[in-house]
Amino acid sequence: MSDRFALTGARIFDGDDWHDGAALVVRGGLVEAILPQGAIAGDIRSVDLRGGMLVPGFVDIQVNGGGGVMLNDHPDVASIETICRAHAPFGTTALLPTLITDTPEITAAAIAAGEAATLRKVPGFLGLHLEGPHLSIARKGAHDPALIRPMTDADQAMLIAARDKLPVLLTTIAPESVEPARVTALAKAGIIVSLGHSDTGYATAETFAGAGASVVTHLFNAMSQIGNREPGLAGAAVDIGALSAGLIADGIHVHPATIRIALDAKQGPGRIVLVTDAMATIGTDMTSFTLNGRIIYRKDGSLRLADGTLAGADLDMISAIRFMHRIVGVELSEALRMASLYPAQAIGQSHRLGRFANGTAADIVALSDDLGIGSVWIGGDKVFGAVASR
Numbered sequence: 001m002s003d004r005f006a007l008t009g010a011r012i013f014d015g016d017d018w019h020d021g022a023a024l025v026v027r028g029g030l031v032e033a034i035l036p037q038g039a040i041a042g043d044i045r046s047v048d049l050r051g052g053m054l055v056p057g058f059v060d061i062q063v064n065g066g067g068g069v070m071l072n073d074h075p076d077v078a079s080i081e082t083i084c085r086a087h088a089p090f091g092t093t094a095l096l097p098t099l100i101t102d103t104p105e106i107t108a109a110a111i112a113a114g115e116a117a118t119l120r121k122v123p124g125f126l127g128l129h130l131e132g133p134h135l136s137i138a139r140k141g142a143h144d145p146a147l148i149r150p151m152t153d154a155d156q157a158m159l160i161a162a163r164d165k166l167p168v169l170l171t172t173i174a175p176e177s178v179e180p181a182r183v184t185a186l187a188k189a190g191i192i193v194s195l196g197h198s199d200t201g202y203a204t205a206e207t208f209a210g211a212g213a214s215v216v217t218h219l220f221n222a223m224s225q226i227g228n229r230e231p232g233l234a235g236a237a238v239d240i241g242a243l244s245a246g247l248i249a250d251g252i253h254v255h256p257a258t259i260r261i262a263l264d265a266k267q268g269p270g271r272i273v274l275v276t277d278a279m280a281t282i283g284t285d286m287t288s289f290t291l292n293g294r295i296i297y298r299k300d301g302s303l304r305l306a307d308g309t310l311a312g313a314d315l316d317m318i319s320a321i322r323f324m325h326r327i328v329g330v331e332l333s334e335a336l337r338m339a340s341l342y343p344a345q346a347i348g349q350s351h352r353l354g355r356f357a358n359g360t361a362a363d364i365v366a367l368s369d370d371l372g373i374g375s376v377w378i379g380g381d382k383v384f385g386a387v388a389s390r
Contacts, residue, residue, distance in 0.1 A: 004032070005380075006040050009048040010366065013055045013333060015341045015355030024054055026362040029379040033358060049366055052374060055336050056354050057093025057363030058317040059343040061170060061273070062129055062217070062246055064098045065280035065312075070291060071097045073280075075110035080117045084124035086283035088376050089384045090316035091339075092276075093363035094126040094353055096170055100291065101132030101143040108158070115165040123378045126349070127168030130159070131217065135197035136174040141222040142311035143197065144292045150177045160189040168347050172217040174198035180211035187212025192347050195243075197222045198233050205236035209243055214270070215346055216245040218277055219262065220254045221310070241267040244346035246275035247338075248313050249320040249328070252302045253277075256328045263330070271342040274320045274335075279303055279312040322371050 004027040012019040012034055023040050025032040040046060064070060067086030069079045080097050087095055099110040107130065114128040132143055134151040151173065163169045170192040173183070176199065183193050195208055196217025201224065205213075216223075216237035224232030237245040245266075248254065266272055276282070280289045281298050288297050296303050296311045303311045317339050324335040337354075344354030352361050362380035367373065375385025 003045065004028075005045040005047060006035075007047050007049060007054055007364070007366075008037050008040070009050050010052045010054045012356065013053060013336060014357065015056050015337065018333070024356060024364065026364075026377075026380045029362055029381070031356045031358060031360045031362050034356060049374070052369060053367045055365050055367060056340040056356055057361075057365050057376065057378065058091045058321075058339040059126070059349070059353050060087065060092045060095040060276050060278075060317055061215075061343050061347060062098050062131070062275040062277050063087060063092075063095045064100060064278060066278055066282040068280055068284045068286060070280045070289065071099050071110055072102050072106060072291060075099065075106055076113045077116040077120060077122070080113055080125055081122050084122055085383075087276075087278070087316065088124055088378065089283065089373060091318045091365040091367075091373050091376060092316070093124055093365070093376060093378045094344075094349075094361075095124055096127050096129040096168060096347075097125070098129040098131050101135060101147045102292065103147060107133075111158075111162045111166075114162070118166055123381070123383060126347075127166045127170070128162075129170045129172070131172040132197065134173045134177040136176040136199050138176075138199040139174070139197045139222045139224075141197060142291065142296075142305055142309055144294075147292070148177070151179075151182055156182050156185060159186060159191055163189050163191050168192065168349065170194055170215065170347060172196040175200045175204050175208050180207055183208055183211040183213055187214070194246075195233060195237075199224045200233050202231040202233075202236045202239075205233050206240060209236070209240050214242060214244065216243050218253065218275065219245040219247050219272065220258060221248065238262050238265045239267055241270055244270040244342070245272050246277075247272050248277050248315065249274055249323045250301065250313050250315045251323060251327065253310065253313060259324075259328050263328075271345065272338065273343040273346050274317065274324065274339045275343070276315045276317055276320060277313040278315055281314050282316055318371065318373055325371070
């Protein structure tokens with residue numbers, strides 16, 4: 001754990017407001033305070049960043065892979081460490097490694113790996129996202145239809161048991177494969193339930209939100225769309241205030257105009273949050289990889305099956321922020337919140353992530369004025385950047 005130090009010489013965004021002429025004081029891996037730069041005691045080690053911005057570390061609740069590995073292919077703690085390391089240079093300081101629909105054996109192995117990563121305190125590891133297998137075949141996307149199935153009593157018990165051993169557990173389900181009573185049981189156990197890969201209508205989505213679902217997975221993708229007489233799951237995600245919704249902001253999965261419409265229409269307190277849906281390619285020069293035995297091709301900024309179906313995204317979080325700010329036209333502070341505070345709120349972790357306040361995690365990203373990544377700290381320890389951490 002890091003000693004006490006202060007980061008100076010940069011504008012500071014605390015998750016709500018900007019601070020000029022201030023210093024961010026870190027102690028024991030936590031934020032201690034934001035103070036006027038002249039108020040820093042002489043015995044505190046000071047690091048002058050010479051410009052740029054300090055912002056809360058990014059929180060990604062849907063990360064399938066990175067650094068050349070997919071959690072599905074190697075559901076072990078080493079892969080979780082690799083994935084977390086691969087995303088840190090792009091500003092992601094807390095993430096949910098995500099398991100796409102797979103066999104019960106692979107799912108059990110991924111949960112065991114998550115438990116091991118929790119005990120090992122892997123930097124950046126926040127918990128797990130189990131995306132399936134309880135989805136709709138009609139909206140399967142790149143998920144293997146042979147592995148999609150309804151939730152059973154054993155599945156429900158397995159998820160609840162896993163939640164006790166993980167900091168965060170999020171699962172994506174479709175109403176077609178899971179009863180509302182099961183959602184209520186999962187939510188009462190502290191599991192974040194997300195609706196996705198579903199052809200369900202608005203009324204059913206509303207019922208499931210009432211039962212305890214609180215997130216929608218990758219808005220507009222692999223779901224029923226907004227129509228004139230049926231708003232679909234996409235419409236429910238925007239209109240129902242209890243739901244937050246993940247968004248893949250790469251210009252491929254969702255058109256910028258559609259994003260602007262959704263942002264203007266979104267009812268709260270739920271928010272639209274940025275997710276990468278990243279695959280093994282992040283941090284590598286790979287041109288292809290395999291998922292459930294099928295080849296995924298990397299070309300022109302997208303990842304696709306041979307038939308053209310999108311299969312995750314070739315996206316990192318700072319690129320998503322740049323896209324939201326420069327292309328969609330979102331104010332920078334709001335784009336940063338969409339990558340940090342809002343996802344932390346969506347999974348009940350905003351008391352320690354997504355903002356700078358006394359006692360929050362010292363998960364910090366130093367950005368240049370043109371939104372380049374300079375340095376990254378997780379728990380007060382530098383994990384990326386030229387300057388030594390201590």
